[in-house]
Amino acid sequence: MIDMDQGAGTPVRKQKFYQILYVQVLFAIVVGVLLGYFKPDLGEAMKPLGDGFIKLVKMIIAPVIFITVATGIAAMSDLKKVGRVAGKSMLYFLVFSTLALIIGMLVSHIVQPGAGLHIDPASLDQKQVADYVTKAHDSTITGFLLNIIPSTIFSPFVSGDILQVLFVAVLFGISMALVGERAKPILDFLNALSRPVFKLVAILMRAAPVGAFGAMAFTIGKYGIKSVINLAMLVGTFYATSVLFVVVVLGLVARYNGFSIIKLVRYIREELLLVLGTSSSEAALPTLMQKMERAGCSKSVVGLVVPTGYSFNLDGTNIYMTMAALFIAQACDIPLSLGDQILLLLVAMLSSKGAAGVTGAGFITLAATLSVVPTVPVAGMALILGVDRFMSECRALTNLVGNATASIVVARWEGELDHDQLDAALNGQLPDVAPAVPEAQPHLPVSHQPSHQAG
Structure with missing residues (x-):
């Protein structure tokens, strides 16, 4: 567990079993299921x-992303690296x-999985999924891309839109790097600000068991095991x-x-337990970014890859989409030609890029x-509406592991x-301390600060 109560390099007193966060979250999930x-x-x-x-977690996501990305890019000695990291990330x-x-x-x-159900598509109640269909129609690829550009430089911090915050942070980081030494006071301020921000993350994480308990109790209570x-x-x-x-x-x-x-898992x-309890991969975003830095990944790479991956690298959501579509077709005895399946694949590739890391986004996608x-009736989604929440956990878990990888x-x-x-982190050999917050280099221009190199 990352304990932010201690300064970097200060050993933390060995915790008792019941004080470990993942044990508390696991216990809360079990109690929530029973209730x-x-x-x-x-x-x-x-x-x-x-x-x-x-x-509470979404409240802190915007400053975490902005500080991590802006300071990471400002510390890059080669701004071309930003483009390379972004390009390689999108290829991956x-x-x-x-x-x-x-x-x-x-x-x-x-x-x-849908064979033998023999569902008549005409008997399905499309009203059950009408809200999801409306939201889906309101979402287009062009609209999604344009939405990355915020109305003002401050609006992303109000709305909490991850990609908009990332967009502003990248531009601001590049600007600081280009300004050089004159931007050093701002960089020093952001580095200093990162300490209370990440301290706040640690404080909020103490409420994780309560959140996991409430979310799991609601899921089981509303949808039941029978579904x-x-x-x-x-x-x-x-x-x-x-x-x-x-x-x-x-x-x-x-x-x-x-x-x-x-070992990574x-x-x-x-x-992962936090995501399991809440069904939202966003709940784990701040601490995942910290852990990836602590595992040896540079701040600039983590800052670009993880937030972007929350919209563009959703492995679990992608598995779900093609599987659910074919399940509906099989359940309704609708044969799909090779052309239908290729079209399904191409459309899913595009529509999945707009999915966010929040509960229910996979169903909308x-x-x-x-x-x-x-070929596949939208009304068929009513067949899986009752179990979508239970598959949402698995989608979010797979997405999280995919982004960490x-x-x-x-x-x-x-x-x-x-x-x-990385080896030390995955083998549990790092001391349980807060990850050090990199300080600005006192005697170097911002554009010439050393980047985080391997080894």
Whole structure:
């Protein structure tokens, strides 16, 4: 656990078992499941606890991203590196997002989770998914890209839009680097500001068990275990495919790049449990960025890859989209030609790029995809509405592991990975301390500060 109560380099007193955050979150999830199962009405009433915690975390996401990205870019000795990191990140996202879509489609063909249900599309109630379809129609690729540009320089911090904050932070970081020594007071201020900001992150994380308890109690209380049992084939296939993707696909990527995916999962276990409890990968964004830096990835790479990955590198969401679409087609006895499936794949590739790391975004993205693919009825989404919340956890977990992996891989490609520090972090050999906040170099122009190099 990262304990922000101590300064960098100061050993933390060994915690008792029940004081460890991931143990507390796991216990809270179990209690939430039990409460939701035995007292559904009371479980539903716990919803504000989960919503409140997610709002608290979202409150701090914008300053965390801005400070990390702006100071990281300002410290780069070569501004061309910003373009290289962005380009390599997008290449990685495109390749593995497409692979996730294809794997979801292939597994659906092999397992046939919707076969034998024989649902008449005319009998489906489209009103149940009308809100999702409306939101999907309001979302276009052009609109998504234009939305990255904020109305004012301050509006992203009010709305909390991750990509808008990232856009402003990149431009501001580049500006500081170009100004040079004269921007040093601003850089010093941002470095100093990072300490109370990350301290606040640590304080908010202490409420994680409460948030996980409330969110899980609500989920079980509202949707119940029976809704999962009725569509167990789909849910089980999706979970198994996601595990397969992480262990095999990301596992091979990790092995090729010199680390173990199992050790990485263990390293970010607190973030994974937090996501499991809240169904929102955004809840873990601030601490994930800290941990990736602590694992040897440079600040500039983490600042660019992780926030961008929350919209462009959603492996779990991609698996879900093609699998859910084929499930609906199979359940409604609708044969899909090769052309239909290629169209589905292409549309899903585009629509998935606008999905955010919030609960329910995957369902909206699925609605956007099916709205363009005429063969599969959008009303078929009503079949999986009851279990979507349970698949949302798995989507968010897979997305989180995918973004953690991407950070390490891109950092290695850029020579911005400290391999010794990565090994120490993944093997649990780093002391439990707060990650050091890099200070501005006192005697160098901003544009000539050294970057974080490997080894």
